[in-house]
Amino acid sequence: xxxxxxxxxxxxxxxxxxxxxxxxxxxxxxxxxxxxxxxxxxxxxxxxxxxxxxxxxxxxxxxxxxxxxxxxxxxxxxxxxxxxxxxxxxxxxxxxxxxxxxxxxxxxxxxxxxxxxxxxxxxxxxxxxxxxxxxxxxxxxxxxxxxxxxxxxxxxxxxxxxxxxxxxxxxxxxxxxxxxxxxxxxxxxxxxxxxxx
Amino acid sequence: xxxxxxxxxxxxxxxxxxxxxxxxxxxxxxxxxxxxxxxxxxxxxxxxxxxxxxxxxxxxxxxxxxxxxxxxxxxxxx
Numbered sequence: 001x002x003x004x005x006x007x008x009x010x011x012x013x014x015x016x017x018x019x020x021x022x023x024x025x026x027x028x029x030x031x032x033x034x035x036x037x038x039x040x041x042x043x044x045x046x047x048x049x050x051x052x053x054x055x056x057x058x059x060x061x062x063x064x065x066x067x068x069x070x071x072x073x074x075x076x077x078x079x080x081x082x083x084x085x086x087x088x089x090x091x092x093x094x095x096x097x098x099x100x101x102x103x104x105x106x107x108x109x110x111x112x113x114x115x116x117x118x119x120x121x122x123x124x125x126x127x128x129x130x131x132x133x134x135x136x137x138x139x140x141x142x143x144x145x146x147x148x149x150x151x152x153x154x155x156x157x158x159x160x161x162x163x164x165x166x167x168x169x170x171x172x173x174x175x176x177x178x179x180x181x182x183x184x185x186x187x188x189x190x191x192x193x194x195x196x197x
Numbered sequence: 198x199x200x201x202x203x204x205x206x207x208x209x210x211x212x213x214x215x216x217x218x219x220x221x222x223x224x225x226x227x228x229x230x231x232x233x234x235x236x237x238x239x240x241x242x243x244x245x246x247x248x249x250x251x252x253x254x255x256x257x258x259x260x261x262x263x264x265x266x267x268x269x270x271x272x273x274x275x
Binding site: 020021029033036037040041043044047048050051052 | 231235236239262265
């Protein structure tokens, strides 16, 4: 009996190749997209209200926002973004140093949020509240929303750091968390230059 | 109808926006010129931002796809 001829073995491409964008990063990207539009809408409303103000900006009797002091805070947040970026790069080669940079980034972010809390207390004491004027309403709405994002992103970064220490975090999840933090860092200079000036 | 005739009404509205100002709050401010500029700038920003973000993402995807294709051609086993 002649041997049965079988098809030769051939190497086939991986039927499920690695996606260009991991699901976690894509999901976070869509979220960041919607949040960017939310902030853009609020900043636009602020810009138009400010330009249409008949009594000047800030309105009489309302305090000027602490532009100079907040510059220091802005630098701290930008440095935090840079530190997280360095951490992301380092984690592939030197895990321990990467974690140290991540902790530094987290600390600078926490400083930013804490400094803002102190700044708010001062402004409330000076009479700027959510209902004192349109100026106050916009300030607390936009800056408060950003602060909420910063707190959420800090919590996510802290969680990611703990998981990384136990080596239990997939790189895609860490990339998604850092994308959120880069958004928080990236949107702040726009808010600072539009709302504080 | 020629293309020129079709483009005439929007071109007229763009060049003479005073006639098309239907929004009740557009002229409500004291600084009319300043608020008009603010409306214009925010409209441009709000229109360009989503397009810019989606365009940037599409550009990045294309570049990444090309980079990966090139890498797989050089190292077919990976």
